[in-house]
Amino acid sequence: MLNIDELKFDEKGLIPAIVVDAITKKVLTLAYMNKESLQVSMEKELTCFYSRSRQELWLKGETSGNYQHIVSITADCDNDALVVMVEPDGPACHTGTTSCFTKEVFQSEDRHEFSYEGLMELIRGRKTDQKEGSYTTYLFQKGLDKILKKVGEECTEVIIAAKDDDKKETIYEVADLAYHVMVMMIQMGISLEDIHKELASRHVIDHKVKQEKMTS
Numbered sequence: 001m002l003n004i005d006e007l008k009f010d011e012k013g014l015i016p017a018i019v020v021d022a023i024t025k026k027v028l029t030l031a032y033m034n035k036e037s038l039q040v041s042m043e044k045e046l047t048c049f050y051s052r053s054r055q056e057l058w059l060k061g062e063t064s065g066n067y068q069h070i071v072s073i074t075a076d077c078d079n080d081a082l083v084v085m086v087e088p089d090g091p092a093c094h095t096g097t098t099s100c101f102t103k104e105v106f107q108s109e110d111r112h113e114f115s116y117e118g119l120m121e122l123i124r125g126r127k128t129d130q131k132e133g134s135y136t137t138y139l140f141q142k143g144l145d146k147i148l149k150k151v152g153e154e155c156t157e158v159i160i161a162a163k164d165d166d167k168k169e170t171i172y173e174v175a176d177l178a179y180h181v182m183v184m185m186i187q188m189g190i191s192l193e194d195i196h197k198e199l200a201s202r203h204v205i206d207h208k209v210k211q212e213k214m215t216s
Contacts (some may be wrong), residue, residue, distance in 0.1 A: 004038060008080040012155075014050060015082060019092065022071040022085040023196045024117045028092035031060075031101040033082065038073075045070045047084060066090030116182075116192055123186050139183050147187055150180045 014032040021028055031049040033041065037057045040048040047060040061067030068086035075082055098106040122171050126136035139147050154177040163168040186192070211215040 002075055002079070002103055004035065004042075006079055007035075007038075007082075008078065009035065009077060010080075012052075014052070015080060017049065017073075017082040017084050019047060019068060019084045019086055021098075022087050025192055026099055026115070026117070027101055028068075028086070028088065030099070038082075039169065041070060041084075042073070047086060059087075060092075061089060064090065066092070068092070119179075120182055120186065120192055123182055127186055136183060140187065144184075145169075147180065147184050151177070151184055154180050 007015060014036045015034075015038070017031050017033050018033065019028045020026065031047075032052060033048070034050045034057075037050045039049040040057065040059070044059070047070060049058055049060065050056070050057050059067075067089045068084075069089070071085040071087060073082055073084050088098075091098050093102075123136055126134050127140045130137040130140070139150065154173065158171040158177050160168065161173045185195075
């Protein structure tokens, strides 16, 4: 574990902190910390920054209620920048957007960013704003029974592909299954964060079980 005294603060005693959503991995904001605000952040497990304009500490969310609960803080190879992984209570930006980074400067025509959260939003959009000819819209129109039937069919396809030891086909079928499961999640009002929290709680339990076995 790196000691705070090993970090390299600039001539003004500051270090840049890139804040990232621990669940979606989306960059939320770029702020600055001094040694005192970093210590407060670690003690409270809430992001605390140094305002360069007001020249004072500010605890994110103290006024808005949009606290950022710290999961981890990691320094770069030169010890002069930080990545702060957080679970946010609300928007990171003062404008009310989830992230401060919303203004597109460039987009490749050949490469496209993908995220599970983005796919979930796309699927959710097909339910709220139904697009004619969309397969996803069709599934929502047919309802939960149809969606569950497709989930069951895709489960079978995954098993068959895996049983045949066909890696390429298994990947294809797992992707199909994942998509239909996400449609089911939207239909039932289940979010990726719900699944994330459930898996995280199981990780803790699994860790405890392993510890118990090692000491028994």
